[in-house]
Amino acid sequence: MTSSYQQQLDAKIERIQTQFSEFNPPSLEVFASPEQHFRMRAEFRIWHTDDEMFYAMFERDADQQKKVIRIDEFPIADQNINTLMPILLTELKSNEVLAKRLFEVHFLATLKGEILVTLVYRAPLNEAWETSAKQLAEQLNIKIVGRSRGQKLVLSDEFVIEELQVFERKFQYKQIESSFTQPNAQVCQKMLEWACNAAESSEKDLLELYCGNGNFTLPLSLKFNRVLATELAKSSVYAAQWNIQENQIDNIQVARLSAEEFTQAYNGEREFRRLQEAEIDIQSYQFDSVFVDPPRAGIDDDTLKLLQGFNHIIYISCNPDTLHDNLKTLLQTHKIVKFAMFDQFPYTHHIESGVLLEKI
Incomplete structure (x- = not known):
């Protein structure tokens, strides 16, 4: 490792160890x-001058004024994104239809080399744009989606297929344009393996809250009899169901519920037609373990109370502060037996962490 990366990694390690020391976690x-080349997503503004057009990002100067930073290469992004960036820009510049009122360019790549490019405009997209964009997509062997206010044009697919390896098995994931996916695929594979190691093989069932597109659901399903995964976003539920079928896994059901709604259903406080329509009987499950990967805000109080009834809790967190706060409740009934940090976002202050909790 270079000294600069090691220094920032060491700083994150020290921060996490200091923050959580009061809980006496394991090593x-x-x-x-x-x-x-670790980021599989990258988004840039397109900056227009009288005689030039280039990728741009912004930073604030000492007076908090936005300063335009020209981007000719982006080393933290996937190598295929870096290779495509100048080629794509040259083609866009040479085509007045594609260049006019172009506002942003978004890249979504996979470890297998597939790339989807979203072109965002400040003007409506017409037939001439669609014709030119299709030609460009074929020429560069990429997928293109066009967006403007209230308009979205999908020329072929609005997704890429990622392949992540977890131990000896490879899993296929549909990743939809503009939907959340893990940005650092190589670290994501490490997270999946850590979660699977944390989950002891069980003849009972797993509950997963905030499942997204099934990123963790698929490999974890191999460790349990059945899995009930919950997710509220329709696009993520659709992707998760596609991923389950594509990977030929038959012991997962996905319920379109928020964590709060699942808690209400599980406690018998509310009935949900969504569960009936999906033929999901929550009471038929014999849950022993729960996996959670909540948003930055962490877990609500009612769901924390629900989690306290499980023997095993695997908690992946994108916000150490809310994890720390949630642990104050969970450690009333559980103890930390595994503690991990995943550097999903190098050169930023963001930290992804994980804990395995067992009932006292």
């Missing part, structure tokens, strides 16, 4: 990132 397992 921290640290999963580093590649130093370059």
